Every structure is written in structure tokens, then in C-alpha cells.
Amino acid sequence: xxxxxxxxxxxxxxFLIFGMGxxxxxxxxxxxxxxxxxxxxxxxFSGIPPAVAVASTTAQVVASSFxxxxxxxxxxxxxxxxxxxxxxxxxxxxxxxxxxxxxxRRSGQLDLIISVCYVTFLGLVGGLxxxxxxxxxxxxxxxxPAPLRRPGQHGWMHRLPFKMRFKRSRLYVSVxxxxxxxxxxxxxxxxxxxxxxxILVPALIYILRVPTSVVVGTSLIQMIGTMAVAxxxxxxxNHSVDGVLALILMVGGVIxxxxxxxxxxxxxxxxxRAMLALLVLAVGIRFLVNLVTTPDExxxxxxxxxxxx
Amino acid sequence: xRARACATIAAAFVLAACLAVPARAERLVVxxxxxxxxxxxxxxxxxxxxxxxxxxxxxxxDRALYEVVVVVRGPDETLVTRRKDRVAxxxxxxxxxxxxxxxxxxxxxxxxxxxxxxxxATLRRYEIGLTHLDFGPADRGDDSPEEAAFRAAxxxxxxxxxxxxxxxxxxxxxxxxxxxxxxxxxxxxPVGSYxxxxxxxxxxxxxxxxxxxxxxxxxxxxxxxxxxxxTNGIVYGLICxxxxxxxxxxxxxxxxxx
Numbered sequence: 001x002x003x004x005x006x007x008x009x010x011x012x013x014x015f016l017i018f019g020m021g022x023x024x025x026x027x028x029x030x031x032x033x034x035x036x037x038x039x040x041x042x043x044x045f046s047g048i049p050p051a052v053a054v055a056s057t058t059a060q061v062v063a064s065s066f067x068x069x070x071x072x073x074x075x076x077x078x079x080x081x082x083x084x085x086x087x088x089x090x091x092x093x094x095x096x097x098x099x100x101x102x103x104x105r106r107s108g109q110l111d112l113i114i115s116v117c118y119v120t121f122l123g124l125v126g127g128l129x130x131x132x133x134x135x136x137x138x139x140x141x142x143x144x145p146a147p148l149r150r151p152g153q154h155g156w157m158h159r160l161p162f163k164m165r166f167k168r169s170r171l172y173v174s175v176x177x178x179x180x181x182x183x184x185x186x187x188x189x190x191x192x193x194x195x196x197x198x199i200l201v202p203a204l205i206y207i208l209r210v211p212t213s214v215v216v217g218t219s220l221i222q223m224i225g226t227m228a229v230a231x232x233x234x235x236x237x238n239h240s241v242d243g244v245l246a247l248i249l250m251v252g253g254v255i256x257x258x259x260x261x262x263x264x265x266x267x268x269x270x271x272x273r274a275m276l277a278l279l280v281l282a283v284g285i286r287f288l289v290n291l292v293t294t295p296d297e298x299x300x301x302x303x304x305x306x307x308x309x
Numbered sequence: 310x311r312a313r314a315c316a317t318i319a320a321a322f323v324l325a326a327c328l329a330v331p332a333r334a335e336r337l338v339v340x341x342x343x344x345x346x347x348x349x350x351x352x353x354x355x356x357x358x359x360x361x362x363x364x365x366x367x368x369x370x371d372r373a374l375y376e377v378v379v380v381v382r383g384p385d386e387t388l389v390t391r392r393k394d395r396v397a398x399x400x401x402x403x404x405x406x407x408x409x410x411x412x413x414x415x416x417x418x419x420x421x422x423x424x425x426x427x428x429x430a431t432l433r434r435y436e437i438g439l440t441h442l443d444f445g446p447a448d449r450g451d452d453s454p455e456e457a458a459f460r461a462a463x464x465x466x467x468x469x470x471x472x473x474x475x476x477x478x479x480x481x482x483x484x485x486x487x488x489x490x491x492x493x494x495x496x497x498x499p500v501g502s503y504x505x506x507x508x509x510x511x512x513x514x515x516x517x518x519x520x521x522x523x524x525x526x527x528x529x530x531x532x533x534x535x536x537x538x539x540t541n542g543i544v545y546g547l548i549c550x551x552x553x554x555x556x557x558x559x560x561x562x563x564x565x566x567x
Binding site: 232 | 351352386388389391395398400401405462463499500527530532542543547548549558559560562565
């Protein structure tokens with residue numbers, strides 16, 4: 001069934017978009033990531049203008065993160081204090097990100113920056129996660145116990161000022177790295193139309209040593225806050241949020257996310273991380289291939305504001 | 310069915326109109342099947358019928374056939390055409406040309422291939438045909454391969470998007486002095502005011518021209534959403550966020566199993 005999108009100004013197959021939303025929602029519930037890093041490229045590939053795809057996915061991430069977060073909240077797997085600090089930093093970051101987004105659109109280099117960012121961050125994060133989780137899985141198979149978490153081991157981070165105690169995560173760390181991580185995710189999130197969960201989750205685990213049990217729920221809260229503000233800013237600055245597109249994606253996404261979250265609760269954390277790492281790497285490689293192979297069409301059209309035509 | 314009824318009425322109307330008026334030179338009467346195209350949520354493109362009647366010059370002894378060209382132009386827009394080049398192994402946008410005031414939609418239908426109707430200079434004067442579009446003062450007369458490549462790419466991309474079209478034999482003559490042409494308006498057709506121009510040719514000379522206007526606009530919900538998003542982005546954004554939170558919460562409640 002075709003439905004006309006008022007902002008994207010073209011008709012799309014409603015069930016196709018719904019299916020994409022549901023599939024990505026399932027993965028987002030499973031891994032505790034927003035799924036934007038899959039959805040944005042999928043939408044662009046199916047002919048939605050990149051600016052509309054990025055901005056509408058932002059709204060979709062809010063919905064799917066919120067529904068997934070409810071399930072973590074009921075199981076008390078959220079550190080609200082840590083999430084609060086991350087949201088504040090994330091909101092600042094996403095304001096910067098939306099400004100950069102607007103400037104890049106005008107210069108015609110938005111697609112390039114999006115691709116380069118995807119390749120860099122997905123490659124780095126995916127590679128790091130994969131080696132780490134594979135090692136853990138192999139260790140577990142050989143019967144070696146996983147290394148115990150020793151709260152004192154933070155090295156240089158321990159010497160940073162403005163320390164804060166996060167009871168739920170059993171952490172006593174400086175807010176500086178938390179703010180830096182939150183703001184960085186905010187910039188990337190609004191720039192790339194992604195929640196940034198696939199970067200935030202490993203960053204919280206490896207840099208801040210947040211326990212894996214609360215990391216997903218906490219990162220979901222950060223994504224809701226940051227992406228809600230990013231949606232507002234995209235709507236106000238770039239007028240590129242398509243409400244109809246976002247709604248179809250949301251409904252598909254939240255339904256998929258429910259099933260994903262349930263399956264995720266049953267699978268082991270290490271296995272989940274290895275699977276997510278493979279997915280992240282695959283998307284990164286796809287973008288790299290696009291950047292280096294000779295395109296079929298060298299020319300492209302855009303308005304002065306940067307909307308693809 | 311409705312389109313056919315429209316066609317019959319319009320054809321009858323133009324016939325009556327031209328029979329009623331005595332004339333010396335050739336005259337053209339032109340009508341379009343609608344003057345307002347509405348885009349609703351189920352819009353997947355539509356077709357516009359253009360009708361007309363030729364009132365021959367009574368004093369003329371020239372028996373050569375009339376040729377008719379129908380041009381439909383959408384609202385003007387300024388577009389940037391960019392070309393990718395390989396830099397350090399990566400393909401990125403480098404050179405760019407800005408073409409101002411180009412038609413966002415351009416469809417030309419003719420009773421024969423354009424090259425058989427008139428010479429290039431004549432066609433260029435009236436901007437008839439994809440190869441005769443006016444690319445603005447900056448590009449006029451500059452036919453270096455570099456500039457030509459950008460202009461050709463612009464037209465090709467527009468053609469690929471279904472927004473530029475050239476149809477030889479797209480104009481038919483149901484009667485000796487009555488012509489008809491169907492113009493397909495694709496689903497991605499830009500909104501705004503459109504101009505239908507009809508040109509009458511004989512022996513390679515443009516005898517007369519006439520036109521009709523119509524508009525394409527979003528209707529109802531689509532119009533409301535679009536206007537709100539453009540004029541009141543923050544309110545629209547707030548609605549989108551509220552919608553997202555509501556959808557997420559609803560799903561969380563509906564699917565709750567614990």
C-alpha cells in the first residue's frame with residue numbers, strides 16, 4: 001500500500017517501511033541500541049532523501065528506546081543518576097551536531113561526512129567489541145573464570161576532579177569522562193541520525209566500567225533524552241522530520257523491540273556483544289565499499305539548502 | 310471514466326469556441342483537463358490531458374500539415390549539480406555548477422520528433438526540448454565539454470527522476486483541427502503553479518502559441534503537516550516527540566507480559 005509522505009514529498013510502500021522499522025526495532029531491543037545506524041542507511045537506500053531519513057530516524061529512536069527502556073525500568077536495570085549526567089551532556093552535543101549538520105548540507109559534503117563517520121566509528125567499535133567478546137567467549141569455553149571487576153582500577157581516570165558517586169553502578173568516578181562521552185554521542189547522534197547506543201554501550205563498559213547489567217537500560221535513557229532534543233532541533237532548523245514516515249517506523253519499531261528485548265534477556269551478554277559487533281562491522285564495511293568503488297552516477301542534484309533532488 | 314468525460318466536454322468546448330469566432334491568422338484554443346491537482350495521502354501520480362483546437366488561417370493556401378508541441382513547465386527552482394571525483398581513493402563531491410531558475414518539472418510532447426518540426430535555433434528561442442533548455446546567463450553560449458557535461462548530467466538526472474520528459478508523437482489528432490496530449494505527472498511531482506504552453510508549427514515556422522495554467526498542491530492532512538513543519542518547526546517537533554513517547558509507552562503497556 002502506497003502512502004504519500006508530506007515532508008519527503010514522495011509516496012512509499014507503507015508495509016516495506018513498517019517491515020524495516022520492525023526488523024530494526026527487533027535488533028534494537030535485542031542489543032539495547034537505537035538501531036538508527038541500520039535504519040538511516042536502509043531508508044536512504046530505499047530512496048528517502050538523506051536529510052529526511054536522518055531526522056525521521058531520530059524521532060523513531062525516541063519511540064523504540066522508550067519502549068525498550070520501560071522493560072529495563074521494570075526490572076530495575078537503570079542507573080538514573082548516571083543517565084541524567086549523560087543526557088545533559090548529550091543535549092549539548094546534539095545542539096552542536098545539528099548545527100554542523102545544517103552547515104554540511106549546504107556545502108554538499110554531508111553524505112561524505114556521514115559515510116566517513118560510519119566507516120570510522122563502526123569499524124573501530126565493531127572491531128574492538130568483536131575481539132573483546134570473542135576472547136571472553138573462548139575463555140568461558142575453556143572454563144577460565146571471567147576476570148573479576150576490581151572497582152579501584154581506573155588508572156588515569158581516577159585522578160580527574162569532580163568525582164561523583166553512582167550507587168546503582170557501584171562507581172565513584174569523575175564526571176568529566178561521562179560528560180565527554182555523552183556530548184560526543186550527542187554530536188554523532190544528531191549528525192548521523194543514530195542513537196549512538198552501539199558506541200555508548202561499549203564506552204560505558206570499557207571506559208567507565210559500568211556493570212553490563214545496567215549498561216543497556218542506562219544508555220537507553222541517554223538516547224531518549226538526546227534524541228528527543230535532536231528531533232526538536234532538526235524540526236526547528238532543517239524542517240526535515242517527516243511525521244508520517246516516523247510514525248510508521250515507530251509503530252514497526254516498538255513492536256519489534258518488544259520481541260527483541262525478550263530474546264535479549266535470555267541470551268548471554270558476551271554472545272550478544274559478538275553478534276552486535278559483527279552487525280556493526282558489516283554496516284561499516286558496506287559504507288567503506290561505497291566510498292571507494294566507482295559510483296554508477298558521478299553527478300548529483302541538490303537544492304541550495306542541500307536537499308537531494 | 311471521469312477523465313474521458315472531461316475530455317469529451319473539453320473537446321466540445323474548444324470546438325464550439327473556435328467555430329464561433331471568425332479569424333484571419335491561425336488561432337489556438339487550449340484547455341487542460343483540470344486546473345487544480347490535489348495531492349492526498351493516496352497520491353501516486355496522475356495524468357493531465359491537454360486539448361486544443363486549431364483554427365486555420367482562412368486566407369492561407371498552404372496545405373502543409375500543422376505540427377503541435379505541448380510544453381508543461383513546473384515552478385522554477387535553483388539546483389546545484391555536483392560531480393564526484395576520486396581523491397585519495399575516496400569518491401567525493403568536488404566540482405559543482407549552480408543552475409538558477411530551471412523548471413522543476415518539464416515535459417514536452419510533440420506531434421512528431423522535434424528535429425522534424427523546426428530547426429534548433431527556433432526550438433531554442435522557445436525553450437522547446439530537453440536539449441534546448443536555457444541554463445541561465447552564466448552558461449549561455451559556453452559549450453566547452455566541461456560545461457556541457459554538467460548540463461547533460463542535470464537533464465539526465467531529472468529524466469531519471471521522471472521530472473523531465475520528451476515524447477515525440479505524444480500529441481495526437483482525433484479530428485483534423487483538434488489535438489490532444491496526455492502528460493503523466495509522476496508521484497514525486499513538485500507542488501506549485503504549472504504552465505501549459507502549446508506551440509503551433511508549419512513548415513518549420515512557429516505560427517502561434519497559447520497556454521493554460523494549473524496548480525499542484527497538497528490537500529488536507531498533507532497540507533496541514535507540511536505547513537506546520539515549515540512555519541512552526543518547534544511545535545511540529547514537539548508533536549513528533551510526544552508521538553514518539555506515546556507510541557513507545559503504548560507498546561510497552563500493550564506488550565507487557567511480566
